[in-house]
Amino acid sequence: MSLRDELEVSEASAADVQKAYDEAGRYEFMGRRLEPWTVRRHSVALQLRSRLMRGMNDENNSVESFISSGFYPHVFHDIVIVLYLMHLDKTEVVKLEQLSETAAMDRAYEWAEGIPLTYGTAPFFEGAKILGKILHAIHVSWFQVAKAEGAGTNGEKKISDATERPGNLNIVSEQSEQPDSMPNT
DSSP, rough: OOOOHHHEEEEEEEEHHHHHHHHGOOOOTTTTEEOOOHHHHHHHHHHHHOSSSGGSSOOOOOHHHHHHOOOOHHHHHHHHHHHHHHHSSSHHHHHHSSSSHHHHHHHHHHHHHHHTOOOTHHHHHHHHHHHHHHHEEEEEHOOOOEETTTTTTEEESSOOOGGSSSOOOOHHHHHHOSOSOOOOO
């Protein structure tokens, strides 16, 4: 089974969304339970220029590349950011947000080098798997189900017709009319 198959969302229901949220607190890395992926961590990851946590393709098609092959140009950077943030308690995340980007990344890389976290190692692949699960949870949360009168046999319908195929990243990317404010580095 490919990473694309593992991350594919066929039908997103309220139960799927809740399950994805609940599983966010069940990640472990190198035998240590991680803090859940929260809005606070997501926000700081975006400030630290995480490509994957934006949830949509960038100029390098990072999300699509990660789903299809498990790799994209900034995968190591994103793994370091995500794992480091998930090792911090919520107060430390807020304190990290107050630092300059350079100082915050210095702390994240110091932490990663202490493991050591390097390409091709078991911790690297373990981190990539966690990154994939978080991306999946983000995409599941974008597709909600609403109860509607007279809608089909199960009484459910999709809220937006823009989500014809949940997990189709091109639809989400095409709908975003806002220019990408994150500079290429």
